[in-house]
Amino acid sequence: MTSLKRLLRHLFAGDRAVKRAFPEACMRTIEAHIAAQERRHDGELLFVVENSLPLRELLAGLTAHERALELFSELCVWDTEQNAGVLIYLLLADRRVEIVADRGIHRKVGTVAWETICGAMQREFAAGRFEQGVLTGVQAISDLLAQHYPPQATNVDELANRPIVL
DSSP, X not given: OOOHHHHHHHHTOOTTHHHHHSOHHHHHHHHHHHHHHHTTSSOEEEEEEESOOOHHHHXXXXXXXXXXXXXXXXXXXXXXXXXXXXXXXXXXXXXXXXXXXXXXXXXXXXXXXXXXXXXXXXXXXXXXXXXXXXXXXXXXXXXXXXXXXXXXXXXXXXXXXXXXXX
16 A cells, blocks of 8 residues: 555646656656667667656556556567666656666576666766766676677667666
């Protein structure tokens, strides 16, 4: 069951919260950074930000982690050639960041690596540095992907680099 505090945070999360945290120039910077980092490896990154959960999911007690898993599937992040897709999901109303990685890269780096990156990102977000938080996460994830999935001659861009706003 969802706490009253969480319910109110989601219900009163303004539609402009994403635009304040991630203005258009910031989104372009993130997109360019993802594209540049993906040239270093054969993995794929996708950044998704959501202001708040729909009321139905909120009342059902859906967590940020569960929502990230749903989006990982819905957006086909799991369907990359190398099994090296990584979703970075930010739920603004909860101030939660989740990283969901495909089985190939997850098997090589493990849960602690993703939790460490999430922690670094959340510290930046808590300080109001949203763009820097995402850039930090993308860089750290790309460092891991470059180590385990160096670029091959045909480095196909399988997922959009443009951040997705839900």
